[in-house]
Amino acid sequence: MINLCFHGIGTPPDGVPAEEASYWIGVDTFRRVLDLVAERPDVRISFDDGNASDVTVALPDLLERGRVAEFFVIAGRVGDSGSLSADDVRRLRLAGMGVGSHGMHHRVWRRLSPAEQHEELVVARRRLEEILGEPVRTAACPLGRYDRVTLAALRRLRYTRVYTSDRALARPGTWRQARFSLRAHDTADDVAGWLRHGDRSTTRLADSARTFVKGLR
Template sequence: MGQGRKHTRARRHGRTEKSRVIRNICFHGIGTCVREREEGEARYWVRESHFLRILDEIAGRDDVRVSFDDGNVSDVALALPAMQERGIRGTFFALAGRLQDSSSLSPSDLRLLRSAGMQIGSHGWEHIPWRGMSNDDARRELVDARAVLSEASGERVVEAAMPLGRYDRLLVQRLKGAGYSTVYSSDRFPARAGSWFQARYSVTADDSRESIRALLTRKPGLQDGCRVMKSAIKRVR
């Protein structure tokens, strides 16, 4: 086979991989939420038994990506060993302003996650909405937080997850200007594997293995199309 044909096939394979439909599944806390830092936070904590069954459903699937927001210590205490046991890798979006908090991921926790083959991303500094930030707040949340997390974890942080799911055109411009390779939202629709913008499904206390299975196996429908349109509008408003 000629080199030109090989290169053409390789390019086609690359395009196919980048356009492959995936679903991003996001966890926040595993176990019991002892103290809510924001109203309604407990709703996003998943019982350990449910978490393990959900991981069993996800294990072995190449069309699912797993991530964790908020940097809770349950990420290393409960999630990491369960994921290692099942051969699942994920991205952990930590908060730079909570690295010294005993209930949150510490620098040594971030390095442990890295050494286990996990990725570290930025969830900002204080877990505040990124939409409508002042320039000073934007520097702290998008630039300074990433620098602190990069130093703490021992490797450069290149991905970000937007707290509370709020964004607009200015925030998208700021994130692109800051050089993030991938940005995650909580818009709940399927994503393309190679897209810069990645929508996610947040797992809640009401979810089970069965509800996640239904989510992963159903075909995209009208509701997904509406969410894609709403997301596109938010990115240009």
């Protein structure tokens, strides 16, 4: 199966860091991709960062097509300009979408101090749980980066599924899920190529080996 990950949809607002702006895609591209995978149950959709476009653009288009997605929210940005409000986060959940943690400050989870790791993996989740009034069980690694220490901490904290950005195929039901993150220059034709990539058994084996090794670092 293939996990597709979106970030911002449309034009990045002023103040968005350049590294994040490079992951924003146009509304037309977003809709073309949704139409491309409309009949593909083997394609999962997720969103990182908790941008306001999650509710202004993505949510209506998902509902129109009868698709669900998981939204990984940066807890420390909830309520900030250009980001989801607490009401927006609840709106996503009430619409049947999943909500997971993307940490507190959008910093890489590798090589954090114990205090920083606690803030990113525990405090951020707790803040989202207070907003939702229910447990938050899934997480997505910021910038897709992780190591064995990060993975061990996430397991210890009983996250039930963790998403990365390895541009690799994923196996249904596994705890660690690789994703293909779309960047500003990606097109619906590129996504069609990724889908063809997923139809080859040799590619599936190679991707499994590559992500396994990465988790041992």
